[in-house]
Amino acid sequence: MGQTAYRTHHAAEVGEGLIGQKVTLAGWVDRRRDHGGVAFIDLRDATGLVQIVIYDEEIARPLRSEYVVQVVGEVRLRPEGNENEHLGTGKVEVVVESLTVLAKSDALPFQVSTALENEAENKLPGEDVRLKYRYLDLRRPQMQRNLKLRSDMTRAARHALEDMDFTEVETPTFIKSTPEGARDFVVPARLVPGSWYALPQSPQLLKQLLMVGGVERYYQLARCYRDEDFRADRQPEFTQLDIEMSYADQEDVMAMAEKVIAAIWKTQGYEVKLPIARITWQEAMDKYGSDKPDLRFGNPIVELTEYFKDTPFHVFQAPYVGAVVFKGGADTPRRQFDAWQEWARQRGAKGLAYVQFSADGVLKGPVAKNLSDAERNGLKEAVGAEDGDAVFFAAGARESSQLLLGAARVEIARRAGLLKPDEFAFTWVVDFPLFKRTDDPDDDDVAVGHSKWTSMHHPFTMPSVDWIDKFDRDPEHAMSDSYDIVCNGEEMGGGSVRIHRTDIQDRVLNVLGIDEAEAQEKFGFLLEAFKYGAPPHAGIALGWDRTVSILAGASSIRDVIAFPKAGGGRDPLTGAPAPISQTQRAETGVDYVPDEED
Amino acid sequence: MGQTAYRTHHAAEVGEGLIGQKVTLAGWVDRRRDHGGVAFIDLRDATGLVQIVIYDEEIARPLRSEYVVQVVGEVRLRPEGNENEHLGTGKVEVVVESLTVLAKSDALPFQVSTALENEAENKLPGEDVRLKYRYLDLRRPQMQRNLKLRSDMTRAARHALEDMDFTEVETPTFIKSTPEGARDFVVPARLVPGSWYALPQSPQLLKQLLMVGGVERYYQLARCYRDEDFRADRQPEFTQLDIEMSYADQEDVMAMAEKVIAAIWKTQGYEVKLPIARITWQEAMDKYGSDKPDLRFGNPIVELTEYFKDTPFHVFQAPYVGAVVFKGGADTPRRQFDAWQEWARQRGAKGLAYVQFSADGVLKGPVAKNLSDAERNGLKEAVGAEDGDAVFFAAGARESSQLLLGAARVEIARRAGLLKPDEFAFTWVVDFPLFKRTDDPDDDDVAVGHSKWTSMHHPFTMPSVDWIDKFDRDPEHAMSDSYDIVCNGEEMGGGSVRIHRTDIQDRVLNVLGIDEAEAQEKFGFLLEAFKYGAPPHAGIALGWDRTVSILAGASSIRDVIAFPKAGGGRDPLTGAPAPISQTQRAETGVDYVPDEED
CATH class of the missing domain: 2.40.50.140 (Nucleic acid-binding proteins)
Structure with missing residues (x-):
C-alpha cells in the first residue's frame, strides 16, 4: 500500500x-x-x-x-x-x-483483537452494541475481509462491464413518485413548498429513458430506497448493480450477466461453469416449491395428485397433493415431528402430514392408517423413498402446498448440514407468468393497479412473443420475457425484456387497472418518450448487498454493509432517525398551506 | 460493442x-x-x-x-x-x-440529427424544453460525448485509486442531521413517527469513522445533497469523488490526488505536469483576488496601498488600494467603461475606478485628475502598464477590494478570449486560515456555530502544527492543514488533515461557539469514536460534476449530468417535485403528535 x-x-x-x-x-x-x-x-x-x-x-x-x-x-x-x-x-x-x-484508547466495550478471531463469534455482543460501536466492529478481521471482498467484487463487476463497453451513468435520486410495488421514501422540496421528491425504488424508468436517449449499454451501482416494514435482512436503502442494453434480447442479457457473475466469483477463486443452467418458473415451483430453488442438493418435491386421485383420506382429496422425502427421518422422535407441525403452522399451514418407512419396511405415522392398501404399498416407490426415510405431505391449493413442501425441503437439508456456504449452485429461472393475482396470500408486494392482476415483475415487462397479441385476453396464462438469477436459494437478481412500444404498454396498464389519467400522472413521461422512436431494450439488476453476502458466506446482509440500519431503520451509532427542529420543519415546507388564490 | x-x-x-x-x-x-x-x-x-x-x-x-x-x-x-x-x-x-x-417516431420537438451538430447550438431550444425531452437531448452527439467522457473519467479515477490499494466503501445516505454549512434535505421515517433522516451533504463523518474502523484507504463516488437556494450551476444532489487515508499527511494526499487527476486528464490525451504548482491562500488573494485563481493567464493584481499612502484622493485613502491592468483598454469607449461600472455594482461594489494610458502617453480617465503629480508620473511603472492600456482600481476593505479586482481580471481575460476551454492550468491553494468571520459579507455558507468564527473548510479540519497549541487564543491568524485543487479558476475539490483527537476537536468546537450539549447531540458519535484510538488521517473530495464539466469544456454542469434539475430544483421531464397523496402523507408520519404519555 x-x-x-x-x-x-x-x-x-x-x-x-x-x-x-x-x-x-x-x-x-x-x-x-x-x-x-x-x-x-x-x-x-x-x-x-x-x-x-x-x-x-x-x-x-x-x-x-x-x-x-x-x-x-x-x-x-x-x-x-x-x-x-x-x-x-x-x-x-x-x-x-x-x-x-x-x-490513546479507553477500555473497549468489546474486544476486536485478531487473536480472538476464532472465538469471536461467541464473544461478540448483541448486534445493537456492534452497530453502536460500528467503528470498532469494523476493525475485526471478519468485517475487514467483508469490506475488502465487497470492494473487490465491485471492481471485478465494473471491469467486466467496461470490457463489454458499458457506460456508467449516474441517475438522479430526487425523482417523481412512481409505482413499483412498495412505498416510496419522500423528501420535502423546500423551494416548491408542499411538493416532494421521491427516492427511487430502482432506476428502472430512468434507465429505460437512457435507452431512448441512445445510451446503448448502461450500468450503475445504484442506491435504491424502499419504505417497507422492517423484516429480517431488509434495509431501507440498498444497492443494486443496474444494467440495461438496447437492441438486446433475453439471451444477450443473460450471456452478459453470466460473464459479470463469473468475474465476481473469480475474485475468490471460484470458477462458475457457464452457461448457467436454466429452469422454468413452473418447474421450479413443481420440483422445488420455490421461485428461487436451492440446487446445492437434490430431493425434489414429488407430485402425488394423480396417485391419490381415488384416496379414501379426505385430507388428500385436494386439488394438489405433493410430498418431499425426509432422508433417514424414520427414526425421528415424536416430539420432533410435533416441532415440525409447529414449524408448518408458523408458515401459515395447518400442519405437515407425514409417514415413516421404518427400517423393517413397516409404514408408520399418523397418515398411514388413513390410506388404502394400494396407496400404502406403492407409496415408497411413488415418492422415491427408502426404508429408514420419512415423507412429508402437503395437500390443498397447488401453490401454497408447493411452497410449504419447498420450505420443508430446504429445512431438511439445513438440518442435515447440506447448505454449505462455500458451495454455489446457480440457476436461471425463466418463463415467468406476466401477471399474478393481487389476492395471492403469499405475495408480499403491493399491487400497482386496481384490478385483480398485478405484475409478476413490474409493469414495464414485455410479454413473450407468443403472448404479445393476446396477453390481455388471458392474463392468467400470459408469459413474459423475464428471468431471475438464483444462487443457493437466494434471488441474486432479475430482469426482463422491457416494453418499448406505447401500444403494448397501454394494454398492460389496462390489465393492471391503471387508467389513462393515472398512467399519465405517474409515468406519462415514459409513455411520451416511447413516441419518439424507442429501441427495443432489456436489462437486469443484481441485488448487490445480497450478492456480496452470498459470496462472503455472511449470515446477514448487514455484515457486508459498512453502516447498516438496525431493526425499524434505526442507527444505533448516530441515533438517526431523529426529530428535527421547528426551524428545519418550517423550512421544509411540509406544513405549507396554499393561499386560496394560488 | x-x-x-x-x-x-x-x-x-x-x-x-x-x-x-x-x-x-x-x-x-x-x-x-x-x-x-x-x-x-x-x-x-x-x-x-x-x-x-x-x-x-x-x-x-x-x-x-x-x-x-x-x-x-x-x-x-x-x-x-x-x-x-x-x-x-x-x-x-x-x-x-x-x-x-x-x-416509429412522432415529429420531434427539436432536431437531434448528427448532421446538424455544428449548427446545433443555435438551433437548440431553451433549456426547459431540452430537459423536458432529455431523452432526445441525450441523443445529440455532444451529449453522447459528455456522458461517455464522464464514464471514461470515472473509470480512470477508479483504476488509479485501485492501483493505489484503495477500498471502495459505500456509506449510507440516511444519516443524522449534522452541521456542515448548508441546509440538510430530510426524509420522514415512517417507522419512527415524527423522526427524520437527513441526506448527507458529504460522507465526511462517515469516512472519518471508516478511518477509526481500520479502513486505511477509502474511496467512493458519493452522492451528496445540499438544500441551498437555487443558483446557477448548483444542483440539489451532486456527486463527489470522496477519498480518505489514514496514517497520511497533507503531502501524501496531494501526491495521491495528483496521480488521480493526471489519470483522468490522460483519458482525453492531456499530460498534466506533476507536481502541480502550489500557491498560498494569501498569495492567491493578493495576486489574483480569488481563492481559486485562474492561472491560464497572468496579469496579477498590483497592491498600491503603500503607493497611495499620502494620496490627496479621498477614495484611495483606504486600508487597501489595488489595481489590475486592462491590456489595450485605453481606447475603450466611455459607454463601455460605464458598463464596467454597472458590472461592478452588480457585484456589490460602488463602482470601478479607472485610468487610461493613451497611446501618446497622456493619463486620462475620471480618477486621473484626483491624483498628485507624483502619483500620476509613477503610476504606469507601479502597476506595470504600458501606453494603450487602462487600469482598474479598487479601494476599501482588503478582501472585498481584492475580490472585485480578481473578478475584473478574469472578465478582462474573458473578453480578450484568453479563457481557452482546452487549456488547463492547475494549482493547489494551500495554507488556508482555520477560521473565518461569520459576518463576512462575501461568504455564502451558513455559520455552523454561534460565535463570530466559523470554519474556513469544516469543523473537522486540523490546525497546522504550529497552531495546535494556540489556535483558540488567536483564531484570526490560526492556519490549517488544508488544501484546494483549482483548475481554470474553478475549485475542483479540496481537503484537509482531519482532527483525530477529542481534545483538539473540543477546542475547535469551542471557538465555533458549539457547546458540549450541542456537540454531543450533533456529532457525539464522532467524539465518542475518537476515544478508542483514532489514527491520524487526511483526505480530499473532488466535485465530480464540476471536474467533468471542466475537462468536457461544458458551459454548465447540467451538460455533464444525465438528468439534471432545472431552476428551483424542478424536473421538467417528470414533473418532480410534486404533491403527495393524503395517504402517503399520513404514512410518512410527519403529522404525528406524540401522546402525552409518550
Missing part, C-alpha cells in the same frame, strides 16, 4: 528480506504479552500483524489495547523456537527503538 | 473490410436524402453513422427521422465521387435488402 508520512512499511511487508533494516510502522496495539520485563506486542494495521518487542519499560508501560502507535525499530529474526507459523510475519520481529503514541 | 440479437455490426464497424458481406444493423434514421427514386439514409447508433441505400420505394416511403429500424444489406464501395470524407464510414454504404421498423 505504499509509504506515507507515518510509515515506511505495512505490517505484512515485514519479512526476512528486511532483516537488519530499520523500519517505521504504524497501527493499533492488538495484543500484548509481557515476559521477563520485555513487552511483546502484536501491531495491527490493514495488512495484518507483526510482533514488536519493547525492552524499555518506560516506553512499554502506558501501552494498552487499541492505542495507535508509530514505532521505529530494526527487523530481526525471532529467537529459535519463538516463531509463529500461523502468522505471515511469524519468523521476524521488530525491536523498537522509539515509539510515539498517536492516539 | 459486440453482436446482439438485433445486429451483427455497429455503424462504425462498417468499413472497406466488410465489402461484399451481408450485415445486420440497427439504429435511428438520422437524415434522409432522396435522389432519383433512391433513398439515402444515415443510420445512427451509439458508434456513429453509416449510409444505407434503399432502392425499394415501398420500404423507403414510411421512414421518418428517428424511426428505429433494423436493416439487412450488403456492404459496397460508394460510387466514385460519392465518398464522404467527414465520415469514418464514408467510403462505403449498405444496400438494403430488408428492413424492419422497430419503432
